[in-house]
Amino acid sequence: MNKKIVFFLLAMVLQISYAQSEPAQLSVWVNEAIVATYTFSYKNYLEDQKKIAKYFTAEAWISYTNALNASKIPDEVQKNLYEVSSVATTPPVITNVDPTHWKASMDLLVAYRNPQYQQKQHLKVTINFMVAPSGQGVRGYSITSLQSLVIKQPCKCDIDEETVPNPPAPSTSTPASNTPSTSAPPAKTGPANPPSPSNAKP
Known part of the structure; x- marks a missing residue:
């Protein structure tokens, strides 16, 4: 009898522990996935995109890359020798859609x-994500849609005036409804107007 009580109490503790840790785990994952999406380089562009793709469902990734290519961002990244990095400026705000789907938004500083x-460029990035099928996604989750909104006009400065965000390298490991609208980055001597992939959905 005592063993049964101990087992029951242990099970309850484990359930409470899991319930408390899940929001933190989701927050870490959202931060990682969004920062990874906005971290790539002209030097290894294709390899970087392959790593980013792991965070998306197949349909969401196709929609995202179609919009990215239509915006000419890959061409501008290569032409202007851009190193793109990003860092969160606010913690993610996550809401439950259902037990296996969530919506999250996070403010992001992107540097080109x-x-x-x-x-x-300061963006508000919103993603929908879900529990991924076995063997897919990164650590059990996949982005099903991504949207971004410019919340502060881009600024341009000489390379010695300020430093670029340098977040840790991200680890690598649906049906939704928008198409990204993007603006291409400027030429080397043009006005500040860096790209903003947005509304990427299948």
């Missing part, structure tokens, strides 16, 4: 850097 200058 080359040897001559860097540009900064």
